[in-house]
Amino acid sequence: MDARAPKPPDLDALKQRLVDALGAKAVIDDADGMAPFLEEQRGRYEGAAPFVVRPATTEEVATTVTLCREAGVPIVPQGGNTGLVAGGIPFAEDGAVLLSLGRMNRIRKVDATDYSITVEAGCILSQVQEAAAEAKRLFPLSLGAEGSCQIGGNLSTNAGGVHVLRYGNARDLVLGLEVVLPDGRIWDGLRALRKDNTGYALKHLFVGAEGTLGIITAACLKLFPRPAETEVAFVAVHDPAAAVELLGRARAATGDRVNAFELIPRIGLDFALKHVEGIEDPLTEASEWYVLIELASGRADGSLRESLEEFLAAAIEDGLVSDAALAANERQATAFWAIREGIVEAQKFEGGSIKHDVSVAVSKTPEFIARATALVKEMVPGVRPVPFGHVGDGNIHFNLSQPEDAEREAYLARWKEVNEAVHELVVEMGGSISAEHGIGYLKREENARFKSEVEMDLMRAVKQALDPEGLMNPGKVIKP
Incomplete structure (x- = not known):
């Protein structure tokens, strides 16, 4: 053994110091107890940690960090473990303790x-x-x-x-x-x-x-x-370009009282109708594209409903909208929103899904969807794009369900290749490869690839200034 090699941290001694300082209930070291903290939501990564620490106060978090630093042991903080980029998952090579904040809930x-x-x-x-x-x-x-x-x-x-x-x-x-x-x-x-x-x-x-x-x-x-009046509508549009134009009209017609504006493709609605209990099609005739609109106002005088009806009627007359259903009550509004959430759930039943959480300027979303769809269909014949999400802020979840006759694992093996191609298009269009899910571990290499060297140098400088020993969530966002 090389005498100059650093001595590995004494994890047993660290664990005992944490038990002494925080109490036995704050430290979990059995496999069954640790499993929920180490299971990544999508099942793509396998977490590993010597034990989990669950402090109950800010002072206990500070004590945990201090003791881990003294022992030279990294820390991976974790919230509800609902992340989609493996940002809160510790890996075996890190030798990190997982710190869960779930007990700090006041x-x-x-x-x-x-x-x-x-x-x-x-x-x-x-x-x-x-x-x-x-x-x-x-x-x-x-x-x-x-x-x-x-x-x-x-x-x-x-x-x-x-x-x-x-x-x-x-x-x-x-x-x-x-x-x-x-x-x-x-x-x-x-x-x-x-x-x-x-x-x-x-x-x-x-x-x-x-x-x-x-x-x-x-x-x-x-x-x-709190809004005194809320209106929700499920609207059939001809294409994403019509959706973007409708967004502008909605903002102008309602005094910018648009709370949400979600794009939904027909394939996403079909998936939800097929796989999610309780989902119903709000309209009698199928359309290739829909938007879910939510408006909110501090005045409960019916003016919001009137504004919604007026601008939708004008949009129908101008050919932007082919049909619309306005929620008559809270139950129906909830049912409309269930369609949007059902798209996420339903994709799990259609085989492998290669996912992208990207954003471009709102005005460029129709072009992005068209170009990205053509790109992936050429790469993977039979692939089923499901572009949906927050078109109101340019954030599209460009998810790709596998071809119906494909083998799941073989399809998912192309994740990196497809991601790189789609991300190249996003960056070419001045967009972001991560609109709201973060970088974590999943997108770390892609982030370094597309960000400028100046940006990466600035990020490294901040990391070095605040965490010179590299003990905080190692290997995430920036490669060590």
Whole structure:
């Protein structure tokens, strides 16, 4: 054995120090107990860790980080483990401890007057929404996993969701943060200030950093007035170009009260009708494309419904829209939204799916969909593109279900090849290869390939400045 080789960390000693400091219930080391934390959602990666630590307070997170740093052991922070790029999964080669924030789930403060809420990182997103609603306020971040994802993870990945068009990404909802730094110190930036021009906006370093620069333990978030009136419509359009034009008309006709504007292809609706119980087609005649529109207003006087009816009638007359169903009540509105969520679920039953979470300028989405569809059909004859999602902000989930006669594993083996081709097109069109899911491990190499050297140097410099020992979520976002 080389005497100069670094001595491997004493994991048993570290575990005992953590048990002594945090209590036995904060450390999980049996295979069954650890399994839910190590199982990546899509099943593409196998996680491994010597044990899982579950601190209950910010001080316990700081203690965990300090002890791990002293032992030279990396840490992988994890929220609800709903990520789609393996950003919260530790790998065997990292030798990292997994730190789960699920026990830190207190709503610390709701200030209805200030329109703010302060929550711990382990709060489930729906819990934050409910706490805001109890104060007659709205926390607008909304996505499919809101019943299980945690707000710390949402912020660490700068989550998007269906209401970005009106309220922005997770980053835009943050007033202040509390963060445990890689050296174990606690930065208390939990200020509910709308204006603070005293230097670098440090909170933005940690939003979207995926736990590579520090661990978000709490956040002060913006709240908004609750809508008094909401209208939802399921609309048949001729093509994505008509959808984009309809978006512009909707924003103008309603005084920019469009909450969500989701593109749905017929193939996605067919998948949902086939595989998801309770899904119904809202329209009598099939169309190749649809949009799901949600409008919201602070006035419950029927004017929103009137605006919706008027601009849709004009769009039908001008040939942009062929048919539309307006939700008559909350139950029907929920049924329309179930179609959008059902597309995600239904694709699992159609075999392998090669996925892309990309964005281009809103005006370029029709061109992107057309060019990307032609590209992948040439590469993989018989492939079934399912482009859907947040066309209102240019974020398209360009998912590709396998050809019906294909062998699943052979098809999925082409994931990297197809991703690279689609991502090349996205970048050529001035877009992003990750609109809302983050980089994690899955897109790390692609990110380095497409970002400029200047951008990568700046990212490495920030990482080196805050985490010189490389102990925070190693191997994610930036290759060591």
